[in-house]
Amino acid sequence: MTDELLVIRCQLGEREAFAELVRDWHPVVERYVGRMLGRSDDDVVQEIWLAVFRGLPGLRQPDRFAPWFYVVARRAVMNQLREQYRRPESEPVGDPLEADEADGVVDRETLARALAALPAREREVLMLFYLEDLPVGVCAQICDVPVGTVKSRLNRARKLLHLELVRKGYQA
């Protein structure tokens, strides 16, 4: 079933469609929150779902659900990041590299750690473009910036990620 059909069923108020939407999109939410915050956060995940269902009746273009969904999720994550930055005793991000991890292939865990060390804006575009496979135009819409800005952030993010991986002991 397409996302559009599922969203329309939700907008009509079908209870089974709510459950289906959560089952289909929950892994995406958890992944997004985990990568953006560098850890899982149930409260933020719940906040995102509440905001999604609160906003669903007003969604005018159900075929544009994915970008809208990311905008909602982004808002909750950014609020959390702002809270985090406000706290003086924030934990340092990124752990030292394990000795047995290297072998030419960057595993997911290490990549996630390197991603967590990037600034939030760069991390975000990298995640949306490469890990969520969204086109540049959609990334721009989600981040509420022009396409050119997304491209420059991507460029900067690639360089920062490369530096971060090199710092952790990986060779490009």
Next chain:
Amino acid sequence: MTPNEILARLEAPLSLRRRVGYVAVGLAGLTGSALISLLWATEPALPPRTKVAFAVLVAIGLSWVAVAGWAVTRRTPLFARDRVIAAWLGTGAWLVFAVGSLILAASRHRSELPLTGVVVALGLMAAVNLWSARRRRRALLRRRENLNRLGGNE
């Protein structure tokens, strides 16, 4: 957290009974307040204690309206089906108010032009709201059928 745990946490905002309940409570508060205000405005000489009692009752009714308004806009969203149910409830509340004002006017043996105007305006609002809610639901149902047909043809 699993999808089922999320669904359990969303039980309250996604409960149809709760959403419609808020609408019903809000409309009941609004209708009650409106009828008491009407009685207050049209009764010539009310003793002060009765005025205070009326004021308290109107305030209670309006508080329920505020709670329900906050709930359906901030906590428990109204989906297309809920909006149609809410619009029918709104029409019912208008009917109660219209009958109440009619009885009041009949008991005074005179017609109140401003009151008639208010009743007609509220009736129009209720009708437009119902029409709009049903139109939105019909549009979504049509789109759902089209997508189902397209999915079936693939």
